[in-house]
Amino acid sequence: MRKGFTLVELIIVIIILSISIALVSPSLLRLSKTAELRSTAQKIAAILRNSRSEAVNKGRIYQILFHTELREVKVRWMKANEEESEGEEKKERPSTPAYAFPEGIFIKEVELKGTQYDSELPAIEFYPNGGSNGGSFLLEAEDRKGYRIKVHFLTGMVEIIKV
Numbered sequence: 167m168r169k170g171f172t173l174v175e176l177i178i179v180i181i182i183l184s185i186s187i188a189l190v191s192p193s194l195l196r197l198s199k200t201a202e203l204r205s206t207a208q209k210i211a212a213i214l215r216n217s218r219s220e221a222v223n224k225g226r227i228y229q230i231l232f233h234t235e236l237r238e239v240k241v242r243w244m245k246a247n248e249e250e251s252e253g254e255e256k257k258e259r260p261s262t263p264a265y266a267f268p269e270g271i272f273i274k275e276v277e278l279k280g281t282q283y284d285s286e287l288p289a290i291e292f293y294p295n296g297g298s299n300g301g302s303f304l305l306e307a308e309d310r311k312g313y314r315i316k317v318h319f320l321t322g323m324v325e326i327i328k329v
Contacts, residue, residue, distance in 0.1 A: 196309075199270070199307055199308075199309070200307075200311065202268050202271070202307075203271055203305065203306075203307045203311070203312065203313065204313065206267055206268060206271050206305060207305050207313035207315060207326050208326070209265065210239055210265070210305070210315060211315055211324045211326050213230065213239060213241060213265060214230060214290065214292075214315070214317060214324045215324050217230055217241055217292050218292040218296065218298065218322045218324070220243070220292075221243075221292040221293060221294055221296070221322075222292075222294060222295075222296050224243075224294075225245075225246055225294045226243045226244065226245055226246060226294065227243065227244050227245075227246050227282070227283065227291055227292065227293055227294070228241060228242070228243045228291065228292045229241070229242050229243070229244075229281065229283065229285060229289045229290070229291050230289060230290045230291075230292075231285060231287040231288070231289045232273055232276060232278075232287060232288045232289065232290075232303065233264070233287050234272075234273045234274075234276065234288075236264075236266070237266060237267040237271065237272060237273065238264040238265060238266045238267065239264065239265045239267075240262065240263075240264040240265075241262045242262070244283060246293070246294045267305075270307055270308045271305060271306070271307055272305070272306050272307075273303055273304070273305060274303070274304040274305075274306050274312070275302075275303060275304040275314075276288045276301070276303040276304075277301055277302050277303065278290060278299065278300075278301030278302075278303070279299040279300050279301055279319060280299065281299050282299070288303075290317050292322055293322075296321065296322050297319065297320055297321065297322050298317050298318070298319055298322040299319060300317050300318060300319025300320075301316075301317055301319075302314055302315060302316040302317065303315055304329065311329070312329045313326050313327065313328055313329060314326075314327045314329055315327075
């Protein structure tokens with residue numbers, strides 16, 4: 167008797183593997199989108215925490231600007247004792263490169279308090295004493311699952327909550 171596999175046995179194994187891959191691949195795609203959303207929320211929280219830390223360490227006010235249409239976050243700073251008189255021209259404040267969100271991730275439900283400094287976009291400010299103007303916003307993917315990021319107005323602490 168010969169040892170080995172027949173052609174029929176090999177075809178059956180290939181069919182079973184094909185069906186298994188077809189069933190598993192959609193869940194793998196969903197898992198990667200969830201991981202991408204979570205990493206984006208963690209990245210924005212890290213930007214917020216870093217800005218708070220820099221505000222305390224350097225004695226500056228940091229503004230984190232949220233551009234909902236372009237789906238990006240930008241950080242800029244100004245000196246805490248910066249006084250703008252009417253006779254002086256307003257100088258452009260230094261800023262970092264914008265962090266653009268991955269495709270399919272959006273900012274929703276932006277609820278921010280008023281800022282001390284003018285801003286053309288919704289902004290969270292961090293002050294040299296560690297506080298902020300506070301607020302929250304929601305990061306969502308196309309499948310409506312998301313993360314709410316909250317900034318406490320008194321302490322400036324950043325919190326990520328899965329929705």
